[in-house]
Amino acid sequence: MAHAADHAHEEHPQGILRWITTTNHKDIGTMYLVFSLIMFFIGGAMALVIRAELWQPGLQLVDPHFFNQMTTMHALIMVFGVVMPAFVGFANWMIPIQIGGPDMALPRMNNWSFWILPFAFSMLISTVFMQKLGGAPSGGWTLYPPLSVQGGIGTDFAILSIHMMGISSVLGAINVIATILNMRAPGMTLMKMPMFTWTWLVTAYLLLAVMPVLAGAVTMLLTDRHFGTSFFDAAGGGDPVLFQHIFWFFGHPEVYILILPAFGLASQIIPTFARKPLFGYGSMVYAVASIAFLSFIVWAHHMFTVGMPIAGELFFMYATMLIAVPTGVKVFNWIATLWKGSISLETPMLFALAFVFLFTIGGFSGLMLSIVPADFQYHDTYFVVAHFHYVLVPGAVFSILGGAYYWLPKWTGHMYDETLGKWHFWLSAIGVNLLFFPMHFLGLAGMPRRIPDYALQFTEFNQWATVGAFLFGFAQLIFVYVVIKCARGGKKASAQVWEGAQGLEWTLPSPPPYHSFTVAPKIK
Amino acid sequence: MAKPGTKQQAQARRNAVRTALILGAIALAVYLFSIFLR
Numbered sequence: 283m284a285h286a287a288d289h290a291h292e293e294h295p296q297g298i299l300r301w302i303t304t305t306n307h308k309d310i311g312t313m314y315l316v317f318s319l320i321m322f323f324i325g326g327a328m329a330l331v332i333r334a335e336l337w338q339p340g341l342q343l344v345d346p347h348f349f350n351q352m353t354t355m356h357a358l359i360m361v362f363g364v365v366m367p368a369f370v371g372f373a374n375w376m377i378p379i380q381i382g383g384p385d386m387a388l389p390r391m392n393n394w395s396f397w398i399l400p401f402a403f404s405m406l407i408s409t410v411f412m413q414k415l416g417g418a419p420s421g422g423w424t425l426y427p428p429l430s431v432q433g434g435i436g437t438d439f440a441i442l443s444i445h446m447m448g449i450s451s452v453l454g455a456i457n458v459i460a461t462i463l464n465m466r467a468p469g470m471t472l473m474k475m476p477m478f479t480w481t482w483l484v485t486a487y488l489l490l491a492v493m494p495v496l497a498g499a500v501t502m503l504l505t506d507r508h509f510g511t512s513f514f515d516a517a518g519g520g521d522p523v524l525f526q527h528i529f530w531f532f533g534h535p536e537v538y539i540l541i542l543p544a545f546g547l548a549s550q551i552i553p554t555f556a557r558k559p560l561f562g563y564g565s566m567v568y569a570v571a572s573i574a575f576l577s578f579i580v581w582a583h584h585m586f587t588v589g590m591p592i593a594g595e596l597f598f599m600y601a602t603m604l605i606a607v608p609t610g611v612k613v614f615n616w617i618a619t620l621w622k623g624s625i626s627l628e629t630p631m632l633f634a635l636a637f638v639f640l641f642t643i644g645g646f647s648g649l650m651l652s653i654v655p656a657d658f659q660y661h662d663t664y665f666v667v668a669h670f671h672y673v674l675v676p677g678a679v680f681s682i683l684g685g686a687y688y689w690l691p692k693w694t695g696h697m698y699d700e701t702l703g704k705w706h707f708w709l710s711a712i713g714v715n716l717l718f719f720p721m722h723f724l725g726l727a728g729m730p731r732r733i734p735d736y737a738l739q740f741t742e743f744n745q746w747a748t749v750g751a752f753l754f755g756f757a758q759l760i761f762v763y764v765v766i767k768c769a770r771g772g773k774k775a776s777a778q779v780w781e782g783a784q785g786l787e788w789t790l791p792s793p794p795p796y797h798s799f800t801v802a803p804k805i806k
Numbered sequence: 807m808a809k810p811g812t813k814q815q816a817q818a819r820r821n822a823v824r825t826a827l828i829l830g831a832i833a834l835a836v837y838l839f840s841i842f843l844r
Contacts (some may be wrong), residue, residue: 433831455829456825456829459823459825459829462830463821464826465822490832490833492831494837494840497837498841528840
């Protein structure tokens with residue numbers, strides 16, 4: 283009887299209908315991850331257009347308007363289409379398993395959250411093919427007015443698609459919170475939850491608090507553009523700087539939305555391959571919560587140069603510097619976890635260690651930028667580009683790649699090709715540093731961001747960056763090959779997969795059954 | 807999470823829906839607040 287019921291539980295549509303109608307957290311997680319990978323190559327191709335144009339001074343490949351479309355679209359796609367969906371994919375796959383639940387709390391809403399995204403991004407990307415109507419949005423991903431109020435029809439497409447992405451993110455965040463608060467196995471108290479689930483709980487609250495603010499900002503842009511309002515139009519009594527305040531009230535917590543789950547992934551991988559429990563679990567949880575709180579009171583450090591009262595500049599400078607404290611706690615805890623550990627360097631660990639080291643470089647350049655008088659010099663230069671790419675690429679993206687290698691054997695039931703994984707890591711690590719490290723020097727020497735042409739003295743560093751970009755892009759093709767090869771077959775993975783791994787996901791077979799825990803596991 | 811088909815599970819599901827409705831209302835309030843507080 284019980285067996286028959288289990289069997290009925292496993293039945294689900296096959297083929298394309300399975301993916302369209304699925305309410306299963308693993309299927310939806312897989313779709314998010316595949317979607318994110320596709321977007322990674324689209325956004326990456328745009329980055330390569332940018333880097334190819336910047337190979338030498340002068341205009342060679344694209345006209346400046348198209349170049350601006352590429353910088354804008356690259357950013358929108360990478361932020362909303364790659365990093366966020368990748369983390370949501372991990373969340374869908376792992377949170378129900380890590381807390382000992384059967385699925386997400388609201389599975390049908392989960393399906394809807396995902397299926398909004400392909401439509402939102404199709405609409406956004408379609409604007410690249412509307413060059414006669416002004417093309418894609420080109421005023422930067424921050425959509426600052428007056429440029430965004432004056433832009434062509436592409437800006438309207440972007441506004442609608444950002445609303446859709448916002449709905450998708452808010453629904454996803456609600457689902458994560460409802461799942462974690464209501465679906466935990468008996469005995470799985472909050473302070474026993476794995477760090478990845480913890481970071482996602484905090485991230486979900488951030489999403490819930492700030493995505494509606496972005497939606498509000500772009501709604502006002504829309505009404506300014508088409509319905510006669512003047513929220514941001516100085517001629518009608520509005521203020522363009524108001525948009526910057528609203529945008530960055532969303533934008534800074536957004537930075538942590540993009541990095542907190544990365545912290546969670548590093549906190550899963552490092553203890554596994556150091557064969558030691560995570561050092562300072564409690565302090566890690568409080569550090570994540572502190573970072574989330576501080577993220578709400580630092581937004582104006584993105585706009586020091588607009589002209590603020592000195593007291594405001596000082597407040598935002600000191601508040602920003604304060605974030606280094608909980609972030610430092612996390613970095614020291616990861617290092618203390620490694621201390622006297624029995625360390626082995628499989629691909630996930632390589633990515634996690636590179637994450638700790640290279641993310642910290644991005645953190646330090648962030649501290650430099652937080653200093654008001656220094657920021658006046660760095661603002662809108664390549665130094666800023668170097669800073670946030672260090673945080674986002676060897677930061678967020680490396681953690682995603684590390685997390686993918688870490689759980690691929692669990693997801694597919696097969697071990698991935700370790701040799702190719704290591705090739706992927708080393709080519710990525712060399713490529714990413716060659717790509718972004720010279721940008722610090724370009725910025726300090728005064729090269730402005732978002733320009734298709736530059737002065738002659740910047741040529742060499744730009745050429746290094748372009749070589750690094752193509753190397754990094756090539757390395758990601760190896761990743762695709764590894765993933766496909768692993769999904770299709772290979773050495774069978776055991777349930778435990780990694781010797782030092784702890785947590786409920788390793789108690790399930792690899793791959794886990796279609797419904798993870800239909801009977802709640804016992805938590806020690 | 808309680809066993810499937812039990813009263814506890816139905817209760818957990820109701821709790822999840824209630825959590826979602828409260829959070830959805832908060833998100834909507836933040837959206838409207840960010841527009842109308844001008």
